[in-house]
Amino acid sequence: MIDRRWTAKDELIDILLDLKHDLGKYLFLHLSHLTADSPVEATLEALRVALLETRVVGGKPQSAAEIWQRYRQEIDALNYSFNGRERLNRVIEDALAMHTFIQNDNASRPPHAREVQQIARRLSETISEIIEAENSEEYDG
Amino acid sequence: MDKIRLLLIDDGDTYARLIREKMPECELIVPLGSESGCIADGPAAISFLENYREPIDLVLLDMFFDIPEERLFPLDEGASLRRTRRFQGVAILREIHSRFPHLPVVLLTSLEDLSLVDAAKDLVSQSMTYVLDGQDLDALRVRIASATRRPETVPESxxxxxxxxxxxxxxxxxxxxxxxxxxxxxxxxxxxxxxxxxxxxxxxxxxxxxxxxxxxxxxxxxxxxxxxxxxxxxxxxxxxxxxxxxxxxxxxxxxxxxxxxxxxxxxxxxxxxxxxxxxxxxxxxxxxxxxxxxxxxxxxxxxxxxxxxxxxxxxxxxxxxxxxxxxxxxxPLRNRLEDLHYLSDRFARRAIQNSDIAQLVKEVAQGIGKPISDIRLVVGREPGTGTDNDRALHLVVPKPVWKMLEGHSWPGNIRELEMLIYNLVTFTLVDTIDTVHSGMDIRTSKLQVDAGLVGNLLQGARALQPDAEESGRHTLPGENAIPIILKSSSTLNDVANDVERQYFLALFRACRRDFAKMAHVLLGDSSKARAVRLRFNQLGLRVREILP
Structure with missing residues (x-):
């Protein structure tokens, strides 16, 4: 039987783990074959798939922005205070800004997959640090 | 070259798309009626595997399954629905390994996902289970190649x-x-x-x-x-x-x-x-x-x-x-006794590279009148039989003597075996030289290993590293004596921990698994059971694993 008794902290860690999983599976993997000298067209196409058709659910594509926003809303709904929350919000904002850039502005300046990767990596690292801090607190307590 | 036939278990089509587009060396097995090219949940995967009759080289398994609760395999007792989805790959992996133990599975996830040691242990306990570190197609290629490669023999180079x-x-x-x-x-x-x-x-x-x-x-x-x-x-x-x-x-x-x-x-x-x-x-x-x-x-x-x-x-x-x-x-060596002969023979061959042994070999060669450039260790053949036309000196271990070696517990493992073989070669050569010097005419390059010599060498090893069956017990004096088996180790800390572990274990049994009683015995205060329990855990002892 699946037990639904779960604390807000457990829930937070699980949401963050889900977010990290999505970053890995839907973002890093799509961009991993790009290099600094990949053609602009190939880079654009990879970024488009990674950011705008990030995940297909029930035949309908979801963008990275939708996915990140959903996670952020879930975290907000927890009403749970934790260290690193502001930082997490900031990197999500950075990630969302990159998404907007890809969506609207790619004709004026060729995008770099590396920038997206760096932002995603920062997001991933922030998540790891929050999870580590939360787990350490549990250990000490 | 044949393509690698992959079965993909994933609730989305990301991996399927990437494999189709970027990995021409692989062929996805597409179940009937599947649009995405993969199987979307554990029960469907098990059902498919039970009925599929064609060869499958590898199963690729995603970790996170965002699917309805009724299609999920249970994870661990107390796991939330979210966590059950999050680690569904582990639950499916367990089912596959229990039903199809020889089927290689690559679990697609990042190591960073695995915050739970238990889950990580689950993954590495299976010989053909791998985890992707970071999400990278090249890493996936390496994993697939490794998991589907089946070398019959390991290169000797x-x-x-x-x-x-x-x-x-x-x-x-x-x-x-x-x-x-x-x-x-x-x-x-x-x-x-x-x-x-x-x-x-x-x-x-x-x-x-x-x-x-x-x-x-x-x-x-x-x-x-x-x-x-x-x-x-x-x-x-x-x-x-x-x-x-x-x-x-x-x-x-x-x-x-x-x-x-x-x-x-x-x-x-x-x-x-x-x-x-x-x-x-x-x-x-x-x-x-x-x-x-x-x-x-x-x-x-x-x-x-x-x-x-x-x-x-x-x-x-x-x-x-x-x-x-x-x-x-x-x-440990005691769990790979099928290699005992191979290892012994290799160590005997290596021994000749030692200058002292090389000198002894030279004297033996002069004594028997034959050139010798190699030492081999053989089991069970009597000296003087078979052909004698190469330049190797054969140390023949009679079968009953070999049984003694196989029956040894080898607490020092391969290092102990290497030293034993080195000593065995040395003493056998010295005995042979003594025999030649005593005037006896020896013309064979097959030298029988003496049973008494092997017995002495094993006894020496036991004296250095006693174990439960062979060393006897060293007990603490007094009415409440607890038997302690002394084992040497590379650090004093290890020795002390081992002794403490035995002490706690014996006391745990004597107190009938009651930590309050243990606290009373150890600290004179039964309310300190938690501290005793903590130390018990720190020593690596697990209540559930200890028989009464």
Missing amino acids: SRVLWGDNAAMKAIHRRLTVLAKGGMPVILEGETGTGKSWLAEQFVHVNSGRSGPFVVLDLSTVPENLISAHLFGAVKGAYTGAVESRKGVFEMANQGTLFIDEIQNAPLEVQKQLLLVLQDKKVRPLGATREMMVDVKVVAASNRPLDEAVAAGTFRSDLYMRLSPATRVQIP
């Missing part, structure tokens, strides 16, 4: 003695992959199983790295100097630092660093190690600037590191960073 044992063959496959790239490798095994040899002669040699192989054995370094040894120190950084010294990370730059007995690292040093592994930068003690280092770390431990994590003596974050999926457990 390397200096490592792999033998015929299935576990050693699996280790060869894993290390072949793990040696490449920058991922750390964990080698676990009892003392003498050959961890440092594997690190130097296989991992480093096959890593393709241009830098040196550097060793630091933490059991030999005073605790307060471990940081300086690892990371270096500038002159005056601590009392006694009369000159600047390089740390082993700096020395091993571009190469391989072998950290032996890593479980001995103090917790504070473990934290520093974690930072170095994460950032690839070291700052020598007292230095103002950090330096970048590119080092492949091979960490060795003579006890399972996950037990040390459970006992609170090893940081779980460092353990995860070292990556439990790269953990390689080297079997």
Whole structure:
């Protein structure tokens, strides 16, 4: 039987783990074959798939922005205070800004997959640090 | 070349798309009615596997399944719905391994996902289960190639003695992959199983790295100097630092660093190690600037590191960073007796490279009037039989004598065997020379190994490393005596822990598994049961695993 008794902290860690999983599976993997000298067209196409058709659910594509926003809303709904929350919000904002850039502005300046990767990596690292801090607190307590 | 036939279990089509587009060497097995090219949940996958009659080279399994609750396999007792979805890959993996134990499975996830040691242990306990570190198509290619490769024999060109044992063959496959790239490798095994040899002669040699192989054995370094040894120190950084010294990370730059007995690292040093592994930068003690280092770390431990994590003596974050999926457990010699002859023969052949033995061989060769350039160890054939036309000196071990070797528990593992064979060769050669000098005419190059000699050598080994069956018991005096079996180890800390572990275990049984009673006996205060329980756990003892 699946037990639904779960604390807000457990829930937070699980949401963050889900977010990290999505970053890995839907973002890093799509961009991993790009290099600094990949053609602009190939880079654009990879970024488009990674950011705008990030995940297909029930035949309908979801963008990275939708996915990140959903996670952020879930975290907000927890009403749970934790260290690193502001930082997490900031990197999500950075990630969302990159998404907007890809969506609207790619004709004026060729995008770099590396920038997206760096932002995603920062997001991933922030998540790891929050999870580590939360787990350490549990250990000490 | 035939394509690799993959069955993909994934609730989305991401991997299917990538495999189709980017991996022409693979062919997806598409179940009837599947649009995405994969199977979307565990029950459907099991059903498919039970009915599919064509060959499957490999199963690729996603970790996270965002699917309805009724399609989920249960995970662990008490796991939330979210976590059950999150680790659904582990639940499916368990089902596949229980029903199709020989089917290779690659689990598609990042190591960082695995915050639970139990889950990580589950993954690495299966010989053909791998975890992707980071999401990268090349990493996936390597995993697939490794998981579908089936070498019948291990190449003899390397200096490592792999033998015929299935576990050693699996280790060869894993290390072949793990040696490449920058991922750390964990080698676990009892003392003498050959961890440092594997690190130097296989991992480093096959890593393709241009830098040196550097060793630091933490059991030999005073605790307060471990940081300086690892990371270096500038002159005056601590009392006694009369000159600047390089740390082993700096020395091993571009190469391989072998950290032996890593479980001995103090917790504070473990934290520093974690930072170095994460950032690839070291700052020598007292230095103002950090330096970048590119080092492949091979960490060795003579006890399972996950037990040390459970006992609170090893940081779980460092353990995860070292990556439990790269953990390689080297079997003790008593569990690979099928290799005993092969190893003995190899050690006998190596012995001739020793100058003292080479001199003895030369004297024997003169005595029997034949050139000798090799030593072989054979079992069960009487001397004087068969052909005698090569340049090898044959040491013939009679079968009853061989049984003595097979029956030995080999607490010192391969290192003990190597020393025994070295002594056996030496004494057999000396006996032969004495016999020749006594005037007896010996014209054969087949020398029978003396049963008494083997018995004496084994007895000597037992005296050094007694074990439960053979050593007798050393009891503490007094009415409440508890038998303690003394075992030597490489560090006093290990010896002390082992004695304490036995003491706690015996007391646990004597107190009928009641920690309050134990606290009363040990501390005169039964309310301190929690402290006793904590120490009990730190010693690596598990209540559920101890029979009454």
